[in-house]
Amino acid sequence: MTKKEKKNLPSMKDLTAFLKTQSGSFSKRDIARQFNIKGDDRIKLKQMLKELRDSGTLERDKNARSYKLQLSGRLPEHCQLEITGQDSMGELLARPLEWQSDLPTPQILITKNKINPPAGVGDIVQAKVRFIGNLLYEGTVLRRISAGDNNIVGMYFDGKVYAVDRRLSRPFLLLDVPRNIHNKDLVVIDIPMIRSREPVAKFVKKIGSADEPFAATLTAIFMHRLPVAFSEQSEKQAQQLKIPEADKSRVDLRYIPFVTIDGADARDFDDAVWAEPDTDKSNMGGFHIMVGIADVAWYVQSGSALDRDAWTRGNSVYFPDRVIPMLPFELSNGVCSLKPNEPRAALVCEVWIDKNGNKKKHTFKRALIQSVQRLTYEEVQNALDKKQPIIGLETEIETLKNVYLLLKKQREKRGVIEIDVPEQEVKLNKNGVVTSIQARQQTESMQLIEELMIMANVSAAETLEEKGKPTMYRIHDRPSLEKIHTLNNFLKSMGLQGKHPITEHSEAVEYNNILKKTQGSEKDFAINEFMLRSQSQAQYSPENIGHFGLALMRYAHFTSPIRRYADIMVHRAIISALKLGEGGLTKEEEATFSQTAQHISYTERQAASAEQDSIDRYIAGYLKNKVNEKFIGRISSITSFGLFVRLMSFGIDGFVPFKTLFGDYYEYDDEKQILIGRSRGKIYRVGDKLMVVLKECNPLTGSLTLQPLEKTDKNYK
Numbered sequence: 001m002t003k004k005e006k007k008n009l010p011s012m013k014d015l016t017a018f019l020k021t022q023s024g025s026f027s028k029r030d031i032a033r034q035f036n037i038k039g040d041d042r043i044k045l046k047q048m049l050k051e052l053r054d055s056g057t058l059e060r061d062k063n064a065r066s067y068k069l070q071l072s073g074r075l076p077e078h079c080q081l082e083i084t085g086q087d088s089m090g091e092l093l094a095r096p097l098e099w100q101s102d103l104p105t106p107q108i109l110i111t112k113n114k115i116n117p118p119a120g121v122g123d124i125v126q127a128k129v130r131f132i133g134n135l136l137y138e139g140t141v142l143r144r145i146s147a148g149d150n151n152i153v154g155m156y157f158d159g160k161v162y163a164v165d166r167r168l169s170r171p172f173l174l175l176d177v178p179r180n181i182h183n184k185d186l187v188v189i190d191i192p193m194i195r196s197r198e199p200v201a202k203f204v205k206k207i208g209s210a211d212e213p214f215a216a217t218l219t220a221i222f223m224h225r226l227p228v229a230f231s232e233q234s235e236k237q238a239q240q241l242k243i244p245e246a247d248k249s250r251v252d253l254r255y256i257p258f259v260t261i262d263g264a265d266a267r268d269f270d271d272a273v274w275a276e277p278d279t280d281k282s283n284m285g286g287f288h289i290m291v292g293i294a295d296v297a298w299y300v301q302s303g304s305a306l307d308r309d310a311w312t313r314g315n316s317v318y319f320p321d322r323v324i325p326m327l328p329f330e331l332s333n334g335v336c337s338l339k340p341n342e343p344r345a346a347l348v349c350e351v352w353i354d355k356n357g358n359k360k361k362h363t364f365k366r367a368l369i370q371s372v373q374r375l376t377y378e379e380v381q382n383a384l385d386k387k388q389p390i391i392g393l394e395t396e397i398e399t400l401k402n403v404y405l406l407l408k409k410q411r412e413k414r415g416v417i418e419i420d421v422p423e424q425e426v427k428l429n430k431n432g433v434v435t436s437i438q439a440r441q442q443t444e445s446m447q448l449i450e451e452l453m454i455m456a457n458v459s460a461a462e463t464l465e466e467k468g469k470p471t472m473y474r475i476h477d478r479p480s481l482e483k484i485h486t487l488n489n490f491l492k493s494m495g496l497q498g499k500h501p502i503t504e505h506s507e508a509v510e511y512n513n514i515l516k517k518t519q520g521s522e523k524d525f526a527i528n529e530f531m532l533r534s535q536s537q538a539q540y541s542p543e544n545i546g547h548f549g550l551a552l553m554r555y556a557h558f559t560s561p562i563r564r565y566a567d568i569m570v571h572r573a574i575i576s577a578l579k580l581g582e583g584g585l586t587k588e589e590e591a592t593f594s595q596t597a598q599h600i601s602y603t604e605r606q607a608a609s610a611e612q613d614s615i616d617r618y619i620a621g622y623l624k625n626k627v628n629e630k631f632i633g634r635i636s637s638i639t640s641f642g643l644f645v646r647l648m649s650f651g652i653d654g655f656v657p658f659k660t661l662f663g664d665y666y667e668y669d670d671e672k673q674i675l676i677g678r679s680r681g682k683i684y685r686v687g688d689k690l691m692v693v694l695k696e697c698n699p700l701t702g703s704l705t706l707q708p709l710e711k712t713d714k715n716y717k
Contacts, residue, residue, distance in 0.1 A: 009041045015048060016481050075099075075129050075137060080145060081108055083123045085152055085168045085191060085199070092119065094127070094139060095167060097602065098537070105135075107167050112140040121150040121191045122225075135639070150192075152201075153222045155210050155700055156185045161201055164219050166701035172201035184210045188222060210700060213432025216617035217319040219700075224610040227313055230328050233305035238330035241299050244345050246368040249581035253348065254370040257396060258292050260338050261449050264376045267323050268316075269338045270294040270562040272371045273452050274396070275403045278352055285355030287403050291456040292369045294336040295345035296561035297571040297583035300327065311596070314603025316563035319614050320426045325563070332562050340374045347571055347580075349456040349558070357406030362459040366580045380445035400448060407451040414551040415509030419531050420524075424651035426618045434622040437650050453559040454550065460558035460570050465544070467577035470585065470593050472569040474557050476547040477536040478504060486673070487534040493672045493685070494523055508551045525634050526687025530673075539601040540566050542593045565600050569593075616702030619652045623704065624697045630709065635688045638675055640668040645690055645706055654704030656692065661708065 010018070018034060028049060031037070037045050081094040092110035099105045108129055110119070119125050124145040129137040152168070154161035160171040164186075172189060181187065186208045189201035208218050221228060230238075246252035258272035271293055278286040300306045310326050317324040325332040338344050346369045351362040373393065382388040383397045390397055422439035429435050457474070464471040479487070484502050491497040496514060511531060518527045535549065540557075547555040558574075561567035569589070576584030589596070633645035636653050643656040658666060664677030666684070675684040696705035 009037060009044055010035050012048060012052075016052070019052075074131060075106060075108075077130075078126065078128055078142075081125050081127045081129075081139060083110070083119055083121050083125065084165060085121055085163065092121070093168065094125070097124065098605070105167065106137055107135065108137040108139040110141060111138045115141055115144055119144055120147075121152065123147055135641075150190050151188050151204055152191065153186065153188055153207070153219060154201075156181055156187050157183045161187060161189050162700065164223050164700055166698075166703050170199055172199045175200055175202050178203055181206060182209075186210055186215065186219060186222075214321050214428075215432075216614045216621060216699070216702075217321050219617060220319065220610040220614040221324065223613065224606055226317055226324055226606070226610060227309075228324060230309050231305050234309045234328055237304060237306050238328040241330060241335050243335055243343055244298060244368070250345070250366045250368055253290075253292070253346075253367040254343060256290060256369065257393075258290070258338070258369050258371040259373050259375050259393065259396065260340070260371050261375045261377060261380050261445065264378060266376075268325070268332045268336075268562050269371075269374065270296075270336065271449070271453065271559050272338045272346070272369065273400065273449070275399045277399065280352075283352065283354055283360065286360070287353050287399070287406070289351045289353065289403060289452070289455070291349045291351070291452055291559065292338065292346040292367065292371075293349070293456070293559050293567075293571075294338060294562055295347045295366065295571070295583075296327070296331070296336050296568055297347075297575055298345050298366075299331055299335060300568060301583060302572065302586045302589055306331075310565055310568065311599070314565050314600040315607050317607040317610055319611060320428050320618060321432065326565065327562060336562050338369070338371050340371045343368055343370050347574065349459050351455055351459060353403070353406060353455075355406070357408075357410040359455065359459070362463070364459075364463060364574055364578055364580070366575070377443055377445040377449075380448070381443045384444055384448075400452075404444075404448040404451055407455060408447070411451065415507060415512055416551050417508045417511050417531070417535070417549045418515060419535075420515075420528050421532050422651065424615055424619070426615050428618070434618055437619055437622065439651060454552075454555075457555055457558050458552060460574060461544075461554040461556035464556065464570070464573050464577055465554055469573045469577040470542055470590050471544070471556055471573060472566045472593070472597060473541050473544045474538060474547060474555050474566070475541045475543075475545050476538040476549045477545055478548050479534045479536060483534045483536075487530055489671050490530050490673050490686070491527075493674065494526070496523070496527070508548060522689075523687060526685065529636060529686060537605075540597040540604075541601075542597055565596075565603075569596065613702060616652055617699055619650050620697055620702045620704060621699040623650070623652075623694060624699055627694050627697055630691055630693055631706075633690050633692050633706070635684060635686050635690060638668065638673055638684065638686060640670070643675070643684060645692055645708075647692075647704075652702075652704065654692070654694070654706040656690075656706050656708055660706075 028045065032042060032045060075096055080097040082097055083092050083094050085093045092113065094108040094110055095105050096108070113119055119141045126142045126145060127139040128142060129139045131137055152163055152165065154163045154172065156174065159174060159177060161174050162171045174189065181203070185206050187206050188204040190204050191201055207222055208215060244250060256274050258274045260269045260272045262269060271291060273291055275287050275289040278288045300310055306327070313326045316326045327336065335344070338346070346367050348365050348367045348369065349362060350365065352360045354360055375390065379390060380397065383390045384401055425438055425440040426434060427436040461471060461473060481504055484504060488497060488501045491501070491514065496517060502510060515527060515531060518524050538549070544554055546553050556570050557564055557566045558570045559567065561571055572583060572585040572589070575581065631647045631649065633647050633654070635643050636646040637644045642658050644653045645656055646653050664680050664682060666675045666677055668675055673686060691709045692706040693709060694704060695707045
């Protein structure tokens, strides 16, 4: 063979690109032939294929000699699981800790439990899983990561407990029912590791009633095992904290008229802003900006009881009726909250930008600041719209607006992904009754604060990188190849792929171009949904890969240390890097940086899941008296066993089983993400509008069952 004909062992990128061109199954021999791989290189190829299997990109065929591309929405062969309960035969059930697909979370049946003592309910484990169909997997426990307490939450009714986790469909027979328990009581139960004809449980404690106000929040708190009470040592430390004085390491900036701008219902204020036109003649048209952030690291010393509790929580959790704070009230709503006309310790990011919005320089300083007014987004928006000025702050608000317009131009220039999938905001009255459900609005005043915070976050990451200090980066990876493959197939089915499909090298601006093409059209909902699903999950890491969604090379969370532990770590690193006094990063923290990143990434997902679960339950509770009423919905996802339809007025998804679809037998095309009728050829796509009837509503689990109306039905309008 000539040198010209010889091919080297492919890179992982080249190998994956080739695999994407294959259809059906293919063998290792097929791949070796394509790249002319011989001898010892075959061993290297085998290792590369193993890595692709472990990452979830490939899966083995049943004969174990050939491979096929992993379908979107499948688990990798090795993953971390949480043991959630038992089935009727006493076998353990589990769910994946990470699940980024739009499909419902799969259920894993633990068939082999190879550790001693055996894994139990509540344990977090490393496992090997095998797909067996319809979002079901078999799992083998390889090792225990953390031990749980075997407890789950449910509602008691006539001797049985019905789990609030919708994946646990069978009720548990309660052993030794206490005398003071009543129907509809919410309880915590323990799952004993015994086999029986039906699942059994032991009573642990009563936590409330399903009929009580705010039961949805209570359920989410206990279901997700969120810590509520602070340690006695933390409470004592919090009560002893005092505001520091200005000194050599803390400059007095109380003369700067900082303002805080938050939602009307905000419960803590950890950022304040101020800006003025730059007086430097070499920067005409530019601005001088200060972003003051609560100096939480001054109060929460590394290794203290306050620090241990904050690390465990990882972040605050926000429910419609309450907050579970990361820090005790004395800090989150007291000495760390930048209340107007009260001196507060702060870490200030000082930035200068030019007339085009480019950052010229920045610096950080420890300071004593004093905000002059607590403003709401609504007030600032009215001022920006010239509807109602903020008396005494007219010049300051106009300056902040001009800063925002420059930063907005920079945002547009670098191409931030602008996916529009509204979050639902649920309002409750004092009795826990839902008074309104509406999409959370994104106003210019909110975007103003967002851009200032991003600017400060970027400055923090740049400073730490320049000083060679460990950095808790906020990273967001590019979409995976399998997600890009699924997205391109969907775009092609919608007639939107064009001559240049999305690739692993596509920048955020290319995703935006597709979003802009369909903005305001009937395809808008579907494209935004699929774009969102194609994205990787943002997380914390000491290793920087950039933030794809924000189109930033380096980014770290600095601006919310009251509610995010990541920001405290960034503050401590800056204090150490710039020698700003007490409260810097310790050697012990540096040694465990990776573990902390993994932990707070997990607690962030846990909090988000708890918040969404409570919202779903509140909305389901609101809809329970509307069974058999009609609603307009759009298909939000399609699976091999049914449709999920979003009720557009409420932002909640309901399930449409296949058996309720009219007039045909429907087959699921995973490649095109559609359902197609075998006889009549009718097609269901993501984004299609459907009139549906609410057939079942379960506030306990937050789930809805829907039935579509045909257009021929006299009630379809």
